[in-house]
Each structure stands twice: as structure tokens, then as C-alpha cells.
Amino acid sequence: MAKLGLPPLKAVRAFEAAARRGSFVEAAADxxxxxxxxxKQVRLLEDWLxxxxxxxxxxxxxxxxxxxxLLDDVSAAFFRLSEATARLRRPDVTRRVSGLVRVNVQPSxxxxxxxPRLPAFQNLFPNIDVRxxxxxxxxxxxxxAFDIGVRSAPEKHTGLRxxxxxxxxxxxxxxxxxxxxxxxDSLDDLRHHTILHSATTRSAWSHWLSAAGAPDLKxxxxxxxxxxxxxxxxAVEGLGVALASMRLIEGDIAAGRLICPIAAPEWDAGSYQLxxxxxxxxxxxxxxxxxxIRATARKTEAAKPN
Numbered sequence: 001m002a003k004l005g006l007p008p009l010k011a012v013r014a015f016e017a018a019a020r021r022g023s024f025v026e027a028a029a030d031x032x033x034x035x036x037x038x039x040k041q042v043r044l045l046e047d048w049l050x051x052x053x054x055x056x057x058x059x060x061x062x063x064x065x066x067x068x069x070l071l072d073d074v075s076a077a078f079f080r081l082s083e084a085t086a087r088l089r090r091p092d093v094t095r096r097v098s099g100l101v102r103v104n105v106q107p108s109x110x111x112x113x114x115x116p117r118l119p120a121f122q123n124l125f126p127n128i129d130v131r132x133x134x135x136x137x138x139x140x141x142x143x144x145a146f147d148i149g150v151r152s153a154p155e156k157h158t159g160l161r162x163x164x165x166x167x168x169x170x171x172x173x174x175x176x177x178x179x180x181x182x183x184x185d186s187l188d189d190l191r192h193h194t195i196l197h198s199a200t201t202r203s204a205w206s207h208w209l210s211a212a213g214a215p216d217l218k219x220x221x222x223x224x225x226x227x228x229x230x231x232x233x234x235a236v237e238g239l240g241v242a243l244a245s246m247r248l249i250e251g252d253i254a255a256g257r258l259i260c261p262i263a264a265p266e267w268d269a270g271s272y273q274l275x276x277x278x279x280x281x282x283x284x285x286x287x288x289x290x291x292x293i294r295a296t297a298r299k300t301e302a303a304k305p306n
Contacts, residue, residue, distance in 0.1 A: 002178075007048050012074060014041035015053060019071045021163055023060040029161070057122065079298040098127035099285030104146040107134040108228035108273070112248035114150075120293050128285045136200065139275050147276040147286045148293070161281065165274040165298040166247060170267045173244040174235055182259040186239075187212055194221040194240030198231040204243045208267045212259045247272070272297075 017027035018038055028035040046053050053067035063071060097178040102116075105114055110132060118130065133158070140157040149155075154162035158287045172190065182192045195205055209215050223240055225231045232249060235242035236257045244258070246266075274293065280286045 001298055007045055008041075011041040011045035014038045014059070015045050015067075016071065016074050016078065017052070018061060019063055019067060019074075022062070024105055026161070026163075029177050030163075042288070063236050067259065077174040077266050079127060079295060082295045082298075087093075093167045096127075097109055097125055097284050097286060097288050099283060100129045100131065101283075101289045102131050102133070102147045103289065104133045104135060104139065104142060106150065106151040106152070106228075108232065108248060111229050112232065116251055117296055120288065120296070124292065125285075125288055130289065132225070138142050144277065147280040147283070148278050150292055150293075151273050151275055154273050155275045159275045160279050163271045163276075163281070165294065166270040167271045168269040169203065170210070170263050171241050171246060172241050173249055173258045173260050174241040175238040175257065176259050178238045178240075179259075179261060185202050185216070187214055187262060190220055190241065191260070192220050194223055195219050196240040196242040197222060197223060198228045198232045199226050201228060201231075201243070204267075204269065207269075208243050208265070211265045211267050212262075241304050243267070 012236065014031065014037075017030050018024050021027045024035040024038045024042070031038065042054065048162065049066075049070075049152045051066050052064055053070060054061040055064060056306075076267060097104070103114075109128070113151070113212050114132070118132075121128075121130065133146070138157075139146060139151065139155050139160060142149075152168060156162065172195075174184075174193070178193070184190060184193065197205065206215070209217055221240075224233055228245075228248075230243055232252075234240060235244065236252060246260075250256050253260070274297075276286070276290060281290070
């Protein structure tokens, strides 16, 4: 490895876990080692590179700019390795994994992100029964009725483990049909369109308009829908412009049902969080789904539309 100029790979693994979790302690739990061991490996990598990768804080750690840049490359490399080994792995190995995994996600995430990708998991693990339920409630109120969940914010509660699944970046999106009547060549043209809200994301547009430098822009009309998935479908049908999570509309963009007429700014609404019930995390079916959804999210991020 030294001849190839590779860093110590054990240290790279510790760095990736700590960066993903934002904590040496939580990374240690993922890797089944002590947090001292994680810290030692991270320092080894920092010494190898000759620069700090984390800012140590009283609660957890935060990536430096160099650390964030390295994480992008490391995540992409881990994904390529995962893809390569998945292609070579004998089908009978995955077929031997069986059991039940109970997945609880928000309805919009189920309809727009999970369901289009779930057949790939079922093809890979045909003997795992995936039961999907949908709610926007905090998972700690669901108790033991789930194994893995996806939420828009971390769940900090005893027995739950949260980790970043993928970023939630949002842009205005609409059907290309409505632009034939009212083109949108600049931000100011948005005033002539109907903007679409959902009941749970009322403040999203004001955040985006402030980021765009136009907090007082007067909008022609506004329409509020009860759920995010209704808001996105309304955009597809040409009812207005939605401030859409890019991860949830990838299929619509690829099919030409939606376009993003204003490329910037891209508002950072946080990240989708993968939440695991720690009592179930060692069950093979649960672990298989967790590994799969993490790898699929990395693939999604690597192929994100511009």
C-alpha cells in the first residue's frame, strides 16, 4: 500500500465513520471499538496528511474544509468498492439472508425515493420481508414497532441511533409546460407564478427567498397542500412551482416531468437521517437493509442532477 501512496486504510475507515456520525463515540459504536481507538486512527490519518480533518468541540467534532473535501472522495471510493464487491458476490450468499425488517419513513420519502429503489433490494435479498409504514411522527413515539426509519432530523433518544443518510438540498421546480405561458428567466419572474406549499414546510419558501436575496418578493398566488407528496404532484401537473427536495424529484427530472428553472441558490434544508433501533441492529435482515440503503444513498448523491 505504501508503494501505491495509499493512506492507512483502517484510519480512513475510522475517519469516514467519525465524519458521518459527527462523533468519535458514535463512530466507535459503529465500528465496535473504543472512542480512544477512533481518535487514535483519526490522528494517524491527520499526521499522514499533515493537516487537521476535524475541529474538536465539547460535544462531538466538526469537519474542517479539508476534512469535508476528503469525506466526499472517501464516500465515493467506498461506494465504488461496495458496487464492485456486490457485482462479484455470489447470489446464493445474499439469498441465505432472511427475516423481517420494519421500515418507517415519511410518506413523501416512501413514494418519491424508497419505492422506486426497493425492487433492487428485493432482487438482492429475496428472502427478506420488508414492511414499510409511513408517518411523520418522531420515531421515539413509535417505540419498538420499527427497525429502521428515515427522518428529516436526528432522533436523539435512548435506544435510537441516527446518522446522516444524504443531504436535503432544495430548488424551485415546476412542469416545463407552465413556462411556455410564463417564462422564468430570472428570480424576478417567479412573482408571476403560483408557488406551492405543504402544511409541514410553510417556512421553506421564505428561507429560500432570503437566501436568494429577495425576501420581500411579491408572489402572484400561493397554494397550500396538506402533504409534501401532494405538493410535488401538483408541480408535476402544472399547478405551480414547488420548492422541492432534489433527492425526491430525481425521477421526475430524468423523465422531463419537472425542471429547475432557477439553478441557484440551492437551499440546504439539513439532511435525511437514517435512524436505527439499536435493539435490532445486529439482526441480519436489518443490517442488510441498513447497508443497502446507505450504499444506495451514496449512489444517489454521486449521480445527483446539476
